[in-house]
Amino acid sequence: MYDYDFFVIGAGSGGVRSSRMAATYGAKVGLCEDYRVGGTCVIRGCVPKxxxxYASEYSSAFKDAEGFGWSAERPKLDWQKLVSNKxxxxxxxxxxxxxxxxxxxxxxIKARGKLLDAHTVELTDxxxxxxxxxxxILIATGAWPSFPDIPGIEHAIxxxxxxxxxxxxxRITVVGGGYIAVEFAGIFxxxxxxxxxxxxGEEILRGFDLEVxxxxxxxMVKKGVDVRINTNVTEIKKDGDQYILKLTDGNEMATDLVMYATGRQANTKNIGLEELGVKMKPNGEIIVDEYYRSNVDNIFAVGDVIGGMQLTPIAIKEGAALAATQFNDTPTTVNYDHIPTAIFSQPPIGTVGLSEEDAREKYGDDLKVFRSEYKSMKFTLAGRDERSLIKMLVxxxxxKVVGAHMIGPDSAEIIQGIAVAIKCGATKAQFDDTVAVHPSSAEEFVLMK
Known part of the structure; x- marks a missing residue:
């Protein structure tokens, strides 16, 4: 007889959802976490980011307001108040x-969990x-920022x-070109x-639509960010109150803070997986089947620890699917096709489906590309030099629409609805037959010819 029907190590998005759903189905559930409940998304990811x-966008909004007749003394940021309110x-x-x-x-249970055998967890506080x-037992310990092995990397955050x-x-230098890097560059x-x-690399946001x-x-360059591609850091040196970065092009640059956003690695070290014989990839990601079961029959894993798209909604769906499969007698898998996502860069990006490059490889000459580039109405009076771009791939x-991409205001909100349509197999003719919501940016998706 076991203490629990289901025990979860890690209280992030996947672990919380899976444990809660399993309990709903009647299982006796325990969950351990050695830091704070909520995981990366709530504590140090999506939510605070x-x-x-929002905070960083106000600087542009104050400038935009002048074009609409507002005038005020230049506002001042209270950083400590922002941190405290966050x-x-x-x-x-x-x-x-x-x-x-x-x-x-x-x-x-506020403790660190470690597997001692296939059915036993050691809890340490x-x-x-x-x-x-x-x-x-479910492993849902998420991922952790990874750093390259270069001299002086201990100086980076x-x-x-x-x-x-x-x-x-x-001054700050952000190293990286993915979600986190471009978002924090915009924030700072x-x-x-x-x-x-x-x-x-040759262009930021590897894997996304190249034009976007x-x-x-x-x-980003228009907004004042010094973006350098094909450039990496080979060494970080402390020089008084600043840091000197040696670059791959032979140059050096000075900065007051260095932030690395060069990827995240599965948080699977020192929790007993190797000793138990759980199969993992070289990067530490746990190998699971379509029902999130590892090679050890009663050990499961969801979320960032299994790789794939490191997105909160994915971990949540995986956790719910696992609970339904194991405790509600309803074998459930997650469909990873047409996953929408947003990048809260400045301007933000919303995307779903194939990039133009992937779509062209799949459909060849049959691919039709529709695009619209325009200035948001909000920026006409503001005088802001920013233009939006919308693309639809058919x-x-x-x-059938096989991809949709948008960069511009409200793109995250707009792409969610577009994702539902694409998930349902909507055609370009159906988009064309839909009445536009005017005036809006979203209407561009039903007006492209």
Whole structure:
């Protein structure tokens, strides 16, 4: 007889959802977490990041307001107040997560979990260690920022630390070219920090639509971010109150803070997986089947620890699918086709389906590309030099829309609705037959010819 039917290690998005749903289905559930309930998304990811994006956009909004007749003295940012208010909000959300788990009779244990065998978890906290047993165990420990092995890397911070800096630097250099890098470059730039972005590749946001990637870089440069592609750091040297970065092109640059956003690695070290014989990829990601079962029959994994798209909604769906499969006698898998996503860069990006490059490889000459580039009405009076871009990719044989991309205001909100249509197999003719909501940016999706 085990202590629990289901025990979860890690209280992030996937672990919380899976534990709560399993309890709903009647399982006795325990969950351990050695930090804070909510995981990366709530504590040090999506939520605080979006709050800081909002904060950073006000600098442009104040300037835009002048074109609409408003005048005021130049506002001043209180960084410590922003940090404090952010902390209040994530503490509130953490409390709601805990309350929701309590309401579903999930036992929350503040401790670090480690597998001792296939059914035993060692729990360690400041008071020592104890063990619990479970029939089924879920690993949902997420991912952690990774750093390259270069001299002086100990001087760099990650996005984890960026949320709680004691004060804003005058200059910051962000190294990387993915979601986190471009989002934080926009945040710091909008907050008044002299910002540079260094990326080793030929264009930022590898894997996304190339035209959208290039468009974002152009707009970031317009906003004052020093974006350098084909550039990497080979060494970081401390020089008094600043840092000197040696670059691959032979040059050096000075900065007050270095933030690395060069990827995240599965958080699977030192939790007993190797000793138990759980199969993992070289990068530490746990190998699972379509029902999230590892090669050890009763050990499961969801979320960032299994790789794939490191997105909160994906972890949530995986956690729910696992619970339904194991505790509700309903074998459930997750459909990874047409996953919409948003990048809260400045300007933001919303995307779903294939990029033009992938679509052209798949459909060849049958691919039809529709695009519209325009200035948002909001910026006409504001005088802001920013233009939006919308693209729609269509399979010419079936007329089905296979990809949609937008860079510009409200793109995250708009792409959600477009994703539903594409998921349902909507055709270009059906988009064309839809009445436009005017005046709006969203109407461009039904007006492209």
């Amino acid at each position: 979006k709050l800081y994006v 902390e209040d909000e994530i503490t509130r959300l953490e409390g709601l997560y805990g309350k929701n788990l309590d309401n579903h009779d999930v036992e929350i 400041e008071n020592g260690s104890r063990t619990v047993t479970a029939d089924k 990650s996005s984890n630390e960026a949320f709680d800096l004691p004060e804003l630097p005058k 730039n909008g907050l008044g920090v002299e910002t540079s972005l260094l990326y080793r 990637r290039s468009k974002l870089r152009d707009e 399979d010419g044989k079936t007329d």
